[in-house]
Amino acid sequence: MVDPLLRWGCREALLLFLLLGSLWGAGTGQIRYSIPEELDKGSFVGNISKDLGLKPPELAERGVRIVSRGKTQLFALSPRSGGLVTAGRIDREELCAQSARCLVNFNVLVENKMKIYGVEVEIIDINDNSPRFRDEELKVKINENAAVGTRFVLPFARDPDAGVNALLSYRLSSNKHFSLDVKSGTDQQKYPELVLDQPLDREKEALHDLLLTAVDGGDPVLSGTTHIRVMVLDANDNAPLFTRPEYTVSVPEDIPVGTRLLTLTATDADEGLNGKLTYSFRNEDDTISETFQLDSSLGEISTLKSLDYEESSCYLIEVEAQDGGALLASAKVLVTVQDVNDNAPEVILTSLSTLVSEDCALGTVIALFSVHDSDSGENGEVACSIPSNLPFALEKSVNNYYHLLTTNVLDREETSDYNITVTVVDHGTPPLSTETHISIKVVDINDNPPxxxxxxxxxxxxxxxxxxxxxxxxxxxxxxxxxxxxxxxxxxxxxxxxxxxxxxxxxxxxxxxxxxxxxxxxxxxxxxxxxxxxxxxxxxxxxxxxxxxxxxxDQNDNVPEILYPTLPTDDSTGVELAPRSAEPGYLVTKDHGQPPLSATVMLTVAVADSIPDVLADLESIKMPSDPEDPSLTLYLVVALAAVSCVFLAFVIVLLALRLRRWQKSRLMQASGGLTGMPASHFVGVDGVRAFLQTYSHEVSLTADSGKSHIIFPQPNYADTLLSAESCGKSEPLLISDQINGNEERGDFQLLCVQE
Known part of the structure; x- marks a missing residue:
């Protein structure tokens, strides 16, 4: 049962440590706390939310979490109180052995800011370990002729505690032959020695039982004991002696197993069994016996397993030489392990944004990671890099943390995915490297119109x-x-x-x-x-x-429309004069449609010796009621056949008509009917206008069923039919003057076709 006074003292010490830890952490750039070891799980360490400038509920909202390289998590965050608490019982001796200070370092990550804070917690030692000897009983053999003042090395006790709680002193039980002398080594370890104060007499007392007590400086004081049985032997007046009190050797950590490190040499002036030496490890712990082997006869020390600088950089070995008379000598061996570059750098990805918008601002943090190399010196120094042709850069943060951030504008249409290779190389010889791949996808924004x-x-x-x-x-x-x-x-x-x-x-x-x-x-x-x-x-x-x-x-979907001459509405007929200079084959009208379409109009040809005769006969001509009468075809066929018959007559009539026309012209000028009218003027009959040509016309005469038809062809080029435009806009031209009464009357109608 724990003494109440002792329990009160521990509680007071705990409060003092917590106060010191808070003051320590508040005054520096890094957050520091101090706690005693062996606290219960969930014990308060420090107000981390206050030191981060956050309220307790914000720890979870901002994704605050502990980031540590260690396999065992010693501390945890309490979202409710906002404090840093222990994740279990902490044994300082397990963490730091007998180091003067035991510091635990880790980092706290604020996820939404991608910011790292360093935290250092000092584990304060408490007196929770008693000094302990390796053996509960030790046998010491002493020759009876041993001189007064002869010293015998005794086993020393180990106390895992540090500082005032470590081993303080030794005490020897009361006796008349022996006393205790304690010496301090270069490693601050106290080594007890048994000193012979009075000569021994085996025949009187062959066995001496002593009790060696080791005491620490803690409060309360803890102690450990070992029983020493001194056996008095017959005279062996020469003890073994090592050539040197301390041996040192330095070897690289990659030496093969079984390599001989060094050979210890001790001498004994005695002869026979008293001079035969046996070598052995003294007070060796499990680590020494598992790592090294000592040849008991030769004194050679060799390795039993591979050395690892990262596990232990040095070993302190104590070797004793004992002769056949049980006299002992001891020497120290310091084995220093040299680091070699046998550990490649390690990359730990802490936070990563795999999706990045192409309109993100320059300097946007994409990833947060840390690098670590277990080697020491230059072998543990690393350089971190990424390819230079990428729109990203590395920025070093605290404690070998790096930010991966953007340096140029991203364009998804140019590059939609990035596979970034992070290369970490140490400075060892030869250098070792590690590659880590970070994949980033650029998220599209609507920055391109169709x-x-x-x-x-x-x-x-x-x-x-x-x-x-x-x-x-x-x-x-x-x-x-x-x-x-x-x-x-x-x-x-x-x-x-x-x-x-x-x-x-x-x-x-x-x-x-x-x-x-x-x-x-x-x-x-x-x-x-x-x-x-x-x-x-x-x-x-x-x-x-x-x-x-x-x-x-356009498609040929409209039949030709006869625009000129138009069908008269007042029983009159249209007149068109053809030029006398028209040659055979003169083009009257045409249709170019595909497929070709057609329209039909009745054409009446009046044959007369002179224009006045034609005009006079036109008054009595009536338009047929049906322009599409089937008899039209018959008329055309008959007229075509008659042309060949009357060709000769046509030549004779033509001469007569020319003479007649000249005579009529003179008569009209004399009578004043057409006197003074310009040759280009129009003449109107019954509201219809006709255009009179001033030059001679060639007349063609045909006969059909007792009717004579006269056609006045127009000259090519100079005096053509009205154009397609003027046909569409003009009215038919008619002449209604009386033609010579002696001429037969015939129907006459003009045809104007628009394409």
């Missing part, structure tokens, strides 16, 4: 198309991805001939295919001009426009 493949488009469609027929297709390219690259198409709001554009054409919003909503008519309009808009589905959406021209192509 782009048409051409600056403008034009297409053609034949008139009389079917409704709903596909006309054209437009396509775009959007280098973005996902919704940012999904494009929809639409047409501009416009009107055509008072109707909205949407009543003529439509576009498929998904495919960009343009459709006709009506059947186009070339005679109504020949082209449409409108804009097509392409918009993506980003937020906000981006769009672009392109102009599209739709041309309607």
């Amino acid at each position: 782009t048409f493949h051409h600056a403008s488009y034009s297409t053609y469609i034949l008139e009389n198309n079917s409704r709903g027929v596909s006309i054209f297709s437009v396509t775009t390219h959007d280098p973005d991805s996902g919704e940012n690259a999904r494009v929809s198409y639409s047409l501009s709001e416009d009107t055509l001939q008072g109707m909205p554009l949407s009543s003529y054409v439509s576009i498929n919003s998904d495919t960009g295919v343009l459709y006709a909503l009506c059947s186009f008519d070339y005679e109504q309009f020949q082209n449409l001009h409108f804009w097509v808009t392409a918009s993506d589905s980003g937020n906000p959406p981006l769009s672009s426009n392109v102009s599209l021209s739709l041309f309607v192509l």
Whole structure:
């Protein structure tokens, strides 16, 4: 049962340590605490939330957590209180052995800031270990002729505690022959020696029982004992002697197992059994006996297993030589292990953002990682690097932590993924390296509008198309991805001939295919001009426009329309004069449609000696009621056949008509009927106007069923029929003056065809 006074003292010490720890941590850049060892699990260490400038609930919200390279987590965070607490019982001796100070270092990460804070906790030793001898009983053999003042090395006790709690002194039970002398070595270890104060007499007393007590300086004082049995032997007056009191050897950690490190040499002046020496480890612990082997006869020390500098950098071995008479001598052996570069650097990824927006700001932290090399010196110094052709850089933080951050603007359309190789190389010879791969995906933003493949488009469609027929297709390219690259198409709001554009054409919003909503008519309009808009589905959406021209192509879907001469409405007839200079093969009219279409008009040819005779006969000519009478074909055939018959008569009549015309012209000038009228003037009869030519005309005469027809051909080029435009705008020209009464009357009608 623990004494109440002792328990009170521990509690007071704990409070003092906590107060000192808080003051220690608040005054420096690094957070420091101090606690005694052997606290219960969950014991308070320090107010970490206060030292971080956070409130207790913010520890979880900001992702505060402990980052440590150790396999065993000694401390934990209490989100409720905001304090740093122990994760279990802490044994200082297990952590730091007998080191003067026992410091535990770790880091606290604030996840949302990607910020690291160094924390150092000193573990204060308490007197929880008693001094302990390796053996509960030790046998010491002493020759009876041993001189007064002869010293015998005794086993020393070990106390894992440090400072005042460590081993303080030795005490020897009361006796009349021996006393105790304690010496301090260079390693501050106290070594007890048994000193012979009075000569021994084996025959009187062959066995002496002594009790050696080791005492520490703790409060309360703890102690340990060992029983020493001194056996008095017959005279062996020479003790072994080592050539040196201390041996040192330095070896690299990668030497093969079984390598001989050194040979110890001791001498004994005695002969025979008293001079034969046996070597052995003195007070060796398990580590020494498992690592080294000592040849008891030769004194050679060799390795039993591989040395590891990272496990232990030095070994202190005590070797004793004992002769056959039980006299002893001891020597120290210090084995120093040299570090070799046998550990590659280690990379520990602490935090990583695998998805990075392409519009992130320069200097955005992508990852946080630490590097560590278990070697020492230059072998443990490392250099960290990444390829130089990447838009990223490394920035060193505290305690070998590095930030990976952006240095250039990211463009997903140029590079969507990055596989960053982090290379860590130490400064050893030869250098060792480690590579860690960090994969980062660039997240798309809507920074590219849809782009048409051409600056403008034009297409053609034949008139009389079917409704709903596909006309054209437009396509775009959007280098973005996902919704940012999904494009929809639409047409501009416009009107055509008072109707909205949407009543003529439509576009498929998904495919960009343009459709006709009506059947186009070339005679109504020949082209449409409108804009097509392409918009993506980003937020906000981006769009672009392109102009599209739709041309309607003509089809031969209209028959020729006779524009001149028009059918009269007042029983009059139209007159067209043909020039006398018209040559055979003169072109009257033509149709170029595919397939060719036709229209029919009745043509009446009046044959007269002079123009006045023709004008007089035209008054009595009536238009046929049906221009498409089947007898027309018969008339044409008969007229064609009659031409060959009357050709000779036509030559004679032509001469007569020319003479007659000249005579009529003089008569008209004399009578004043046409006197003073310019040759280019029009003459009107019954509201119909005709154009009189001023030069001689060549007359062709045909006969059909008792009727004579006269045709006045026009000259090529100079005096042609009215143009297509003037035919469409002008009225038929008629002349109604009386022609010579002696001439037969015939019907005459002009034909004007517009292509």
